Amino acid sequence: MTVAFQPLHPVFVAEVSGIDLTRAPDPGTVAAIEAAIARYAVLVFRDQRLDDDTQRTFSRCFGPLEAATGGHVTAVQDRRLPLDMQDASNLDRDHAVLDRYDRKRMFNLGNRLWHSDSSYRPTPALYSLLSGRTVVEQGGHTEFADMRAAYDALDDTTKLDITDLVCEHSLLFSRGLLGFTDLSDSEKSLFAPVRQPLVRTHPATGRQSLFLSAHAGTIVGWPVPEARAFLRDLTEHATQKPFTYSHKWRRHDLVMWDNRTTMHRVTRFDETLVRDMRRTTVAGP
Amino acid sequence: MALNIRPVHPVFAGEVTGIDICQPLSRDQVAAIEAGMDRYAVLTFPDQPLTDDQQVVFSANFGELEIPLAAQMAKPEARRFDKLELGDISNFDGKTDNLRARNDSRRMYALANRLWHSDASFRAVGAGYTLLHSRIVPSKGGNTEFADMRAAYDALDDATKAEVENLTTEHSIVFSREQIGFEVKSDDASNVRPVKHPLVVTHPVTGRKSLYLSSHIGGIVGWPVPEARAFIRDLTEHATQPRFVYSHKWRVNEMVMWDNRMVMHRATRFNDLKEQRDLRRTSIKGVGLAVEDATAMAAE
Numbered sequence: 001m002t003v004a005f006q007p008l009h010p011v012f013v014a015e016v017s018g019i020d021l022t023r024a025p026d027p028g029t030v031a032a033i034e035a036a037i038a039r040y041a042v043l044v045f046r047d048q049r050l051d052d053d054t055q056r057t058f059s060r061c062f063g064p065l066e067a068a069t070g071g072h073v074t075a076v077q078d079r080r081l082p083l084d085m086q087d088a089s090n091l092d093r094d095h096a097v098l099d100r101y102d103r104k105r106m107f108n109l110g111n112r113l114w115h116s117d118s119s120y121r122p123t124p125a126l127y128s129l130l131s132g133r134t135v136v137e138q139g140g141h142t143e144f145a146d147m148r149a150a151y152d153a154l155d156d157t158t159k160l161d162i163t164d165l166v167c168e169h170s171l172l173f174s175r176g177l178l179g180f181t182d183l184s185d186s187e188k189s190l191f192a193p194v195r196q197p198l199v200r201t202h203p204a205t206g207r208q209s210l211f212l213s214a215h216a217g218t219i220v221g222w223p224v225p226e227a228r229a230f231l232r233d234l235t236e237h238a239t240q241k242p243f244t245y246s247h248k249w250r251r252h253d254l255v256m257w258d259n260r261t262t263m264h265r266v267t268r269f270d271e272t273l274v275r276d277m278r279r280t281t282v283a284g285p
Numbered sequence: 286m287a288l289n290i291r292p293v294h295p296v297f298a299g300e301v302t303g304i305d306i307c308q309p310l311s312r313d314q315v316a317a318i319e320a321g322m323d324r325y326a327v328l329t330f331p332d333q334p335l336t337d338d339q340q341v342v343f344s345a346n347f348g349e350l351e352i353p354l355a356a357q358m359a360k361p362e363a364r365r366f367d368k369l370e371l372g373d374i375s376n377f378d379g380k381t382d383n384l385r386a387r388n389d390s391r392r393m394y395a396l397a398n399r400l401w402h403s404d405a406s407f408r409a410v411g412a413g414y415t416l417l418h419s420r421i422v423p424s425k426g427g428n429t430e431f432a433d434m435r436a437a438y439d440a441l442d443d444a445t446k447a448e449v450e451n452l453t454t455e456h457s458i459v460f461s462r463e464q465i466g467f468e469v470k471s472d473d474a475s476n477v478r479p480v481k482h483p484l485v486v487t488h489p490v491t492g493r494k495s496l497y498l499s500s501h502i503g504g505i506v507g508w509p510v511p512e513a514r515a516f517i518r519d520l521t522e523h524a525t526q527p528r529f530v531y532s533h534k535w536r537v538n539e540m541v542m543w544d545n546r547m548v549m550h551r552a553t554r555f556n557d558l559k560e561q562r563d564l565r566r567t568s569i570k571g572v573g574l575a576v577e578d579a580t581a582m583a584a585e
Contacts, residue, residue: 101509109511112518177464178511179503217466223388224466229399232465233554240527268519 012146014040038204059280066281086279113214126284134276135249139269147209150238168193173217294531297433299325326547330540344567351568372566400500413571421563422535426555434495437524453506455479460503
């Protein structure tokens with residue numbers, strides 16, 4: 001069985017075939033996947049019957065996993081999944097669908113905004129690997145946008161304008177956009193802003209990309225409203241149709257993406273239905 | 286000289302020639318413009334060197350003029366124009382020829398015009414027509430973009446049409462400014478108290494439905510706030526996709542008028558710390574929309 005990559009979109013994203021992720025891949029296969037994700041930014045693996053253990057084992061081939069600590073309003077004792085498995089479901093600890101007004105649900109709605117995982121951490125996420133355990137028929141897609149293509153398409157003046165800009169990222173900003181401000185003092189201090197460059201260069205390919213995210217709320221040295229308006233303009237530019245791919249989930253899909261070169265978001269779905277998605281995250285840089 | 290309207294976009298917006306709007310209009314001319322507005326929702330009138338007085342006279346053909354909220358809230362000495370109904374859409378520092386400083390609070394307030402909105406949707410009765418006249422335009426950027434909310438409504442799938450049909454939204458100037466991190470301070474609470482509007486409105490003349498969206502929306506009645514805002518963002522994204530949008534690049538002495546009951550609009554970025562942009566706005570009070578009963582609202 002040879003691993004092969006089939007492009008799914010004109011500028012990025014490929015489907016991977018010829019691999020069984022429940023078995024630990026050999027170093028050659030890991031290298032092939034790393035080379036492919038450097039090129040395609042998003043990789044789709046179909047029909048992979050992963051459980052938490054096999055998902056972890058595969059994910060660790062690419063580096064140490066990020067712990068979910070500090071990234072949510074859910075207390076550790078209320079978590080449904082272990083700390084190294086990010087819970088991207090709409091379920092509570094007892095696997096029941098979250099109530100419409102549940103704080104965790106209010107918080108999770110922030111995932112409907114374009115973002116790059118953990119951009120609010122001093123060390124943001126490198127790869128995210130999302131496994132569809134129970135998927136919904138309608139909606140609940142994960143959409144991706146190619147931040148390299150977005151950067152390339154900027155005019156020269158804008159490229160020059162943004163080259164040295166630094167943004168502040170925080171969960172306070174992304175949640176504030178949706179009017180979720182019901183946070184305790186300890187949560188607020190947990191979500192203290194961190195600084196990230198607005199343009200970054202991929203170490204393997206040397207390509208530049210826009211480091212945008214709903215978590216970005218200010219530009220250092222700019223008045224806040226001017227920064228926000230500009231970041232909105234850039235985000236609109238970066239997420240226009242030619243740069244985006246919408247992934248319609250099938251059960252047992254695993255989608256892996258490079259947060260350094262993409263943004264993503266989830267689309268709306270009927271949240272009275274169970275959608276169980278589990279994410280492992282390889283920490284950056 | 287016969288009035289002529291040339292479409293400038295596949296779904297809406299037209300350019301009007303064959304009329305001098307600096308002169309008093311005949312009843313037929315007013316009717317022709319109104320009919321054009323019903324169809325095109327946005328009309329542009331190039332080469333019309335209006336004075337402030339002439340703009341007010343022309344605007345009054347279409348109904349009662351509104352006093353802009355910014356003018357209401359500003360101290361008299363800070364206002365650039367004596368006429369209260371003339372809105373200052375410029376980057377000048379009050380009556381001076383200086384440009385506003387980077388941190389000027391009027392500049393911060395005006396930056397929210399970069400978000401898609403419908404004028405005065407934060408009032409119990411939102412604006413009907415807005416009329417914007419260009420005196421000085423920048424060399425690059427500073428366009429006004431329009432999105433056709435009738436085409437946006439028509440393009441919704443049936444399930445979404447059914448879902449939005451009876452939803453009521455809450456609008457306030459506070460919500461639009463909050464999105465860009467600017468806190469609105471007003472001595473008069475009635476200026477900032479949220480008002481309710483239906484999400485779907487029907488045009489009184491054409492009977493066409495449109496999405497009444499605006500960055501001033503902060504909630505949907507009966508919905509959790511984050512869910513409402515995420516949904517409104519999705520609808521706004523749908524409604525402002527390129528095929529529904531006309532971007533107007535300004536020339537000097539143009540009048541552009543639009544119907545806020547059928548379109549959203551926004552300004553695009555320009556080098557406002559270096560270049561001058563002077564537009565003057567008049568707005569007509571909206572009538573004929575099935576808005577919430579105003580007495581019921583006042584009693585709340």
